[in-house]
Amino acid sequence: MHGPASGSVRAGGIRALRRCAGLALATALSVAGLAAPVPAAERTRLVAYTALEVEQLDPIRRAVEAAVPEVEIAWLRASTGIVTDRMLAERDAPQADLLLGIAATSLLQFEAAGLLDPYRPAGVEALRPFFRDPTPPYSWTGMDAYLGVICFNVEVAGRHRITRPNFWRDLIGPGFKGRVVMPNPASSGTGYLLVAAWLQTLGEEAGWAFMDALHENVAAYLPSGSGPCREAAAGRQAAGLSLDMRAAAEKAAGAPIDIVVPVDGTGWEAEAFAVVAGRPHLALARRVADWAASREANALYARSYAIVAYPGVATPGPVYPPHAEARMIRNDLDWMARNRARILAEWTRRYGAKVLREP
Template sequence: MRRAASVSGRGGCLATVRRLCARSVLALALLGVAPAAGAERTRLVAYTALEPEQLDPMRRAIEAAVPEVEIAWRRDSTGIITDRMLAERDAPQADLLLGIAATSLLQFEAANLLDPYRPAGVEALRPFFRDPTPPYSWTGMDAYLGVICFNVEVAGRHRITRPSFWRDLTGPALKGRIVMPNPAASGTGYLLVAGWLQTFGEDAGWAYMDALHENVAAYLPSGSAPCQETAAGRAAAGLSLDMRAAAEKAVGAPIDIVVPVDGTGWEAEGFAVVAGRPHLALARRVADWAASREANALYARSFAIVAYPGVSSPGPLYPPHAEARMIRNDLEWMARNRPRILAEWNRRYGAKVRER
């Protein structure tokens, strides 16, 4: 008997030992000790519009902080994710939203798609990044803004003057030499359009976009693509986001980063837990981590403006006056008017949209 027990023990616990093992596992869980390597984890689907290079570091950091979780990213441009979430409202497929435009989160909040959860530690964040409307449902991570990536080599060959104001992009020297994001697909594209409409007024804003359209070669499917096209010399000016411009310049692209003097549109990016999903407790623990100083230090590797004070370090290539040129922006107006604005934009300019 003893030998049989000994042999059986190599393959697992006997009945009595199994009970002891189960109690030990429970005790470790209650103490907050991480499960052993190889233990089964719970898969959480996270919709995101973060840049592809951000995803693996973010996943590893989340899974280190909440070891019971396995993150499965579903990445796309902001507009596509927004439309997908709204289409799935009766049967949501995502557990988490991470790195999603605040204007999209506001739409999801209005549609009752978000879990009303206030993550631990949000009081430490800058007030601007906290959901102002009860019940608290989303939290900001970072902010990004519209800039002009201006290729100085292309400009030199074609005698194009460096722009300082948005109106400078409508001159004849830039005809066919500008690319910008499609606002129906890209959050960066939408913040640019919404910024012009708020800054210039609706009539003057549409008139400006009519003139700009004459010089635009194509509307591209992401916020990064116009700066990448410009960095490669395929355009003279690419309307893009600040941190993509800084990243392209850091690897030697011959571009100037222009933040127009007359102000630029911007967007906040945030996270939320999706309501009605089966693993709310674990998703909320990820949200707690996402509000932490540690998480914000990770965001600060990619963004100059983050929610947690004192952790931002944009680097020497980032325009020092960028934050000061952010317009007085109404995110709720942007969220509420998005369908109307995009319908009108597509009617006027959709013929130049370049698909993926």
């Protein structure tokens, strides 16, 4: 591993965004699976907090329940920032048994707060070293890594004579005025990794100056990491700052987008899993953790991500940019975790007026 603007979204686009945001709010903190048949008496219900993409949830649930038949998984899904804030708010009485598909920087915060069970899953020695908790006591294990990209709509660009961006600074050009969307870092892990990367690579003074200039071109900050790419893919924006695998999925589905991994390097984050300390079913939760570290589990993660913990398992599709991993910056996850509250407070003070509000 390497480590308020004058532009606005067209009225139809804003309505579409608000509908999406409303749906996200309505579903973000709902526990999936409540409508399923009542499980057999011998099965134990484990609540798993996650920020995984919605389409990943059912396949992973089925696989977990096949590997550990005594368990029924009940998902609580939300964007990374929402899950992180909820978990920290519940620190005196945790409600989750498992954390599965949560940013490693969030798990570092939970580890520091004493919220994680110090458990080393079976088989972790086979995983790439970067994905293993380096600090005793061992408490979390990586699953996959995702990185920031630009979903660039070539049809919109052609109509407005916008040149393809190769560097992040290209997004502050006049052609992008009101035609950029990106995730809100307070709710989205993808949004936070982008902001943290700019501050690390440019330095804080220059990083904030860059974001001040970018803000002039941003139409809106959206609740999720996937949303900006969907907006660009649908032709409602020229550029959506998003995550690599959402970009690959949209392009594979026929969207007229280029996936731009800027030459000057991009931020990234690892998703990981952990067992929550002090919950009543630790033994079963640890068995799920053993499965989550397995080659079988990593093969499942690799259906959605190009970079996973188990070596040799990932098979990126033909539309995935081959140079993506090489352009990942030297990222300090500990720094990201320690400075999250400070950075988000400053970001919100500067740019919060353009955060898309749910109706």
